Amino acid sequence: MTPPLGRMARTLWVQLPFSLWLVAVWMLLWGQFTVLAAVTGVIVAIFVTRVFRLPPAELSGRVNLWYVLVFAVLFLGAVVTGSLQVAWLVLRPRGRPRSAIMAVPLRTDDDLIMTHVGVTASLIPGSLVIDTDRDRRIIYLHVFGVDTLDDVEAQRAQVLRWERRIVRAVGSREQYDQLRREKEASG
Numbered sequence: 001m002t003p004p005l006g007r008m009a010r011t012l013w014v015q016l017p018f019s020l021w022l023v024a025v026w027m028l029l030w031g032q033f034t035v036l037a038a039v040t041g042v043i044v045a046i047f048v049t050r051v052f053r054l055p056p057a058e059l060s061g062r063v064n065l066w067y068v069l070v071f072a073v074l075f076l077g078a079v080v081t082g083s084l085q086v087a088w089l090v091l092r093p094r095g096r097p098r099s100a101i102m103a104v105p106l107r108t109d110d111d112l113i114m115t116h117v118g119v120t121a122s123l124i125p126g127s128l129v130i131d132t133d134r135d136r137r138i139i140y141l142h143v144f145g146v147d148t149l150d151d152v153e154a155q156r157a158q159v160l161r162w163e164r165r166i167v168r169a170v171g172s173r174e175q176y177d178q179l180r181r182e183k184e185a186s187g
Contacts, residue, residue: 019045067169074165075120082125089145100146101130104159106137107182108167108175114139116166121159 019042026041027033089097104121106114111134118129118139131140143155164183167175 015049019049022048062172063170064168067165071165071169075124078124082127085145086125097145098147099142099144100152101140101142102152102156104139104141104156106139106163107160107179108163108171109137110171110175113163113166113171113175116170117159117163120162120166127155127159 022045023038023041026044027037030037106117108114114132114134114137118132121127121139121141122129126144128142129139130142132138133140139159141155141159143152146152146155164179167179171179
């Protein structure tokens with residue numbers, strides 16, 4: 001392959017997972033899993049990636065299917081549990097629930113992992129990302145239903161567990177080893 005052709009092939013290969021994700025989202029939005037929906041999804045994905053040019057996000061190239069499954073099951077459980085907890089906080093007879101804004105310093109230095117952690121934290125009912133500090137790797141969350149500092153620390157620890165699960169599932173080998181070493185050092 002010539003260098004420009006090779007560079008183009010590499011870019012397409014790196015963007016392939018994102019393009020497939022866009023096609024899947026397109027099909028989910030239309031609620032149709034047909035050939036026509038897939039073809040129009042491919043057209044929309046090409047249009048979106050060409051018109052809204054962003055720098056390509058480098059994937060780690062590593063996906064651990066077992067940890068992806070573990071993440072998915074735990075995430076669905078957290079969504080159900082969070083929904084029930086928020087419903088109880090709203091309906092309980094004991095006054096207004098308290099909330100807090102907290103900072104969660106992440107351990108990995110990767111924009112994609114930070115994005116995954118932020119999206120995960122926001123999709124679980126009871127918390128919402130309100131800001132991020134990319135340079136210092138801090139996610140700021142508004143959390144619902146916290147009464148004490150121990151509750152805030154428990155929420156912070158939960159977000160860090162989600163970070164660890166995401167790194168196990170799709171992070172690079174170096175990120176995974178870094179988190180493992182930090183966990184061993186902390187005891």
